[in-house]
Amino acid sequence: MANVAKDSDGLRIGVFVCECGLNIAGTIDCNAVSEYARTLDDVAAVIQNKYTCADPGQNEIKKAITEHNLNRVVVASCTPKIHEPTFRECVADAGLNPYLFEMVNIREQCSWVHQSEKEKATEKAKDLVRSGVARARFLEPQTELEVPITKTALVIGGGVSGIQAALDLADGGHQVYLVEKEPTIGGIMAALDKTYPTMDCSI
Amino acid sequence: MAQKEYDFKCLNCGREYRALYDIKNVTERTCPQCRSNSVRRMPEKKGAAKT
Amino acid sequence: MTNSEVESVSGFVGNFNVTIRKKARYVDPDECTACAECANICPVAVPDEYQQGFSSRKAIYMPFPQAVPSAYILDMENCLGNNPIACGKCADVCEKKCINYDDQDELINIEAGVIIVATGMDVYDPTEYDEYGYTRFDNVITSMEFERLICAGGPTEGHFIRPSDRKIPKSIGFIQCVGSRSRNGRGNPYCSNICCMNTVKDTLLLCDHYPGVEARVFYMDMRAFGKGFEDLYMRSREEGVKYVRGIPGDVSENDENKNLVLTVENTTTGRREIHELEMLVLSQGVIPRQDGDQIKRLLTLSTTSDGFIMESHPKLKPVDAPTKGVYIAGCVESPKDVKDSVTQASAAAARASILLNAGKTRVEAITSHVETDKCNYCGICADVCPYNAILAPDRKAKRAPTIIQAACAGCGACAAECAQDAIIMRHFRDEQIMAQIEAILEVEPHKHLLTFACNWCSYAGGDNAGTARLQYPTTSRLIRTMCSGRVDEKFVLHAFRLGAPMVLVSGCHFADCHYINAVHWTQKRMDRLWNKLDKLKIRPDRLRLEWISAAEGQKFAKVMRELENSVRSVTMEEMEYTMKIMAEEENRILEKKLKAAAKKV
Ligand code: SF4
Ligand SMILES: [Zn+2]
Numbered sequence: 001m002a003n004v005a006k007d008s009d010g011l012r013i014g015v016f017v018c019e020c021g022l023n024i025a026g027t028i029d030c031n032a033v034s035e036y037a038r039t040l041d042d043v044a045a046v047i048q049n050k051y052t053c054a055d056p057g058q059n060e061i062k063k064a065i066t067e068h069n070l071n072r073v074v075v076a077s078c079t080p081k082i083h084e085p086t087f088r089e090c091v092a093d094a095g096l097n098p099y100l101f102e103m104v105n106i107r108e109q110c111s112w113v114h115q116s117e118k119e120k121a122t123e124k125a126k127d128l129v130r131s132g133v134a135r136a137r138f139l140e141p142q143t144e145l146e147v148p149i150t151k152t153a154l155v156i157g158g159g160v161s162g163i164q165a166a167l168d169l170a171d172g173g174h175q176v177y178l179v180e181k182e183p184t185i186g187g188i189m190a191a192l193d194k195t196y197p198t199m200d201c202s203i
Numbered sequence: 204m205a206q207k208e209y210d211f212k213c214l215n216c217g218r219e220y221r222a223l224y225d226i227k228n229v230t231e232r233t234c235p236q237c238r239s240n241s242v243r244r245m246p247e248k249k250g251a252a253k254t
Numbered sequence: 255m256t257n258s259e260v261e262s263v264s265g266f267v268g269n270f271n272v273t274i275r276k277k278a279r280y281v282d283p284d285e286c287t288a289c290a291e292c293a294n295i296c297p298v299a300v301p302d303e304y305q306q307g308f309s310s311r312k313a314i315y316m317p318f319p320q321a322v323p324s325a326y327i328l329d330m331e332n333c334l335g336n337n338p339i340a341c342g343k344c345a346d347v348c349e350k351k352c353i354n355y356d357d358q359d360e361l362i363n364i365e366a367g368v369i370i371v372a373t374g375m376d377v378y379d380p381t382e383y384d385e386y387g388y389t390r391f392d393n394v395i396t397s398m399e400f401e402r403l404i405c406a407g408g409p410t411e412g413h414f415i416r417p418s419d420r421k422i423p424k425s426i427g428f429i430q431c432v433g434s435r436s437r438n439g440r441g442n443p444y445c446s447n448i449c450c451m452n453t454v455k456d457t458l459l460l461c462d463h464y465p466g467v468e469a470r471v472f473y474m475d476m477r478a479f480g481k482g483f484e485d486l487y488m489r490s491r492e493e494g495v496k497y498v499r500g501i502p503g504d505v506s507e508n509d510e511n512k513n514l515v516l517t518v519e520n521t522t523t524g525r526r527e528i529h530e531l532e533m534l535v536l537s538q539g540v541i542p543r544q545d546g547d548q549i550k551r552l553l554t555l556s557t558t559s560d561g562f563i564m565e566s567h568p569k570l571k572p573v574d575a576p577t578k579g580v581y582i583a584g585c586v587e588s589p590k591d592v593k594d595s596v597t598q599a600s601a602a603a604a605r606a607s608i609l610l611n612a613g614k615t616r617v618e619a620i621t622s623h624v625e626t627d628k629c630n631y632c633g634i635c636a637d638v639c640p641y642n643a644i645l646a647p648d649r650k651a652k653r654a655p656t657i658i659q660a661a662c663a664g665c666g667a668c669a670a671e672c673a674q675d676a677i678i679m680r681h682f683r684d685e686q687i688m689a690q691i692e693a694i695l696e697v698e699p700h701k702h703l704l705t706f707a708c709n710w711c712s713y714a715g716g717d718n719a720g721t722a723r724l725q726y727p728t729t730s731r732l733i734r735t736m737c738s739g740r741v742d743e744k745f746v747l748h749a750f751r752l753g754a755p756m757v758l759v760s761g762c763h764f765a766d767c768h769y770i771n772a773v774h775w776t777q778k779r780m781d782r783l784w785n786k787l788d789k790l791k792i793r794p795d796r797l798r799l800e801w802i803s804a805a806e807g808q809k810f811a812k813v814m815r816e817l818e819n820s821v822r823s824v825t826m827e828e829m830e831y832t833m834k835i836m837a838e839e840e841n842r843i844l845e846k847k848l849k850a851a852a853k854k855v
Contacts, residue, residue, distance in 0.1 A: 015697065080715075080734075109716050109719075112721070113719055121728055127693075127694055144619045145616065145617050145659060147410075147617055151459070151610055152364070152367055153370065154364065156371050157374055160584065161585070164583075164599035164603070165583050166603075169688065172610075182317070184256055185322050193401045193405035193408070193459065197482040197483055231764040239800065240801045241800065243780075
């Protein structure tokens, strides 16, 4: 599998470069990254936003999907740990399968860690966008498996937190198991006399 | 389990050492000198007498 | 369920299968009326943990009067013998006959949709601060011991007396930050959050119980940041409590009256002061639970460097654990007071209810499937899968394995280990990752460090470095996989073929692996790859391996800095030679595969 065959038929990739205020744009030359993205094969639209995750930014994505008939979306912004779900939902709203979305991290792993190397960071961002677009070409729609949720909660630990969580869940009408290691619930708090700030009894 | 002595070499700082290890049930390795995890288990020399 | 511990957890969000060990209690809690006859007759006395050892309890006992369940428990370790000949007194006097010496641990299986971890904390043991003399002087106590002494339900019925002569002390000192905010290797570097206000509370209790008592607090900073806290602090000062800025360097005991003599540099005045006090309370810090490893392992939770459980995101998902369907509440996450614990617990309960109410959830479509025509029935995948999600028929049956979609967690170790490339990992397919490698190495490949990082730990560790703004060289180009176990040999070889000077594979520490033990396969594969490189006369140290947890942003940045130099040390000739050799090697592998396929047909 030396060379991966590119199936470019009908690919229309949209690249969204995020400035994240100055979080990204303060280090990375976002205009240059956008310009660069335009030169990549199969890229049908490149749009730069101040805050892509905010409503206006998301609307731009949705609009572009319809206007440019996009079938892949790449967002170059922050870590997928925060906003991958956001953007997946956003593209799904616009009628695209959420798995046709790819995220490129140019904030946590680029602009924030190379603050004094603006040019090199911009080059790195371009490389990462190129890699994201390359991956996007091979993305496929997926259907998520829906799993049922057993309507029972397990709370481990019968101190003040565990008790509170268990009571709240039970009050909400759920069945709860509370597991405590010691022979009694109460935890550390039960050993206290009074507690601040109200100076009242702890049991 | 089946622990045996093997030669290890840190690919970061070059430190070599022998240690007990179970190659079936592998565990995390850390170089005792530089804390890197790039610790290579050297191939056993076949036939060669081990000291 | 009290007196119980979680023994094992399997399954996934919405469908956890949990085994709980209900330890033998030897007293039937439903029958027990807490009449106390048994304890009255029990001949064994041991220190009472609840009263911090200030008083004793029997081998059959009630932890404290308000305990829930309100029932006795038999402490088998201290019982004279669960043999009526040896003792058996309690069983004789128990009218309801609820004592059973043959009681056994019981294993209970439950199904749970969500799990809330609220395993709490431990308190710091100040023994190692030997200069305070906790173990040497009677009248030095800890803040937990203070609670019992001042409590009306305590061993002294609320008379705050000093241990040496059982007299009520007229002057009491408090030393703050014992085991907290320490940078010298003793205790912990973090602030324990609660001890300042706890001491303020203690001084107010003292002033309330014993007007005129002299209380002095020795501190570095008093932190009274919460709602109503400053008021309490001011009240304490108004009551006459003296706050001395400075931590005593030494405590000694006055032989005659057993008073304690503190030497302290008052950093406000810059003068050395000597204080003689009748009693001293060490305001001990909060530490992570010392027996928390089991739960951490069962639920694949990781901890921050201070040992407390790490949340999914410090601001956006503070009560979610990275494992879906698991939430955290209370001091297991960080030291906190009662109010914050309750707040967090309610938040966790509310988060958990979202799933419970929905009754269903979607799991990411990252699962594997088999291309039956490529499979050669070796069955390796079934051995690899940490979840036993792959059922491989006997080799002779010549049938491809089946993968149980609901059980597959998506690590991709099977796809990486399958030599036939017969297993496809959805959303992390070979083609997708290969395309990324090729794209990255398309421009100036010789300058860059190709890095593979697993989603849960190393990638998150990289994010952690970013959030902390740790600066490191721009050399690295990173590719994310769900697990380092997904990093196929061919990815690494292909990167070298395309001119990569170095390749770094990074993943979770073994204890943190989010796919049980998929990381084992990473380690084994790396050994194979190092041997292979060696054989091809390519420096094995151009392929690196680092385990980086989600909290180890520091390590991530350090590795990046170190490898920058290593990347530079790779010469152009070396890279050209590698590219040539690897091209041959890849062709060889390809031919072998083609031949095998031809043979099959
Ligand atoms: S991807 Fe991992 S969990 Fe899924 S079948 Fe393969 S080895 Fe098992
Ligand atoms: Zn080393």
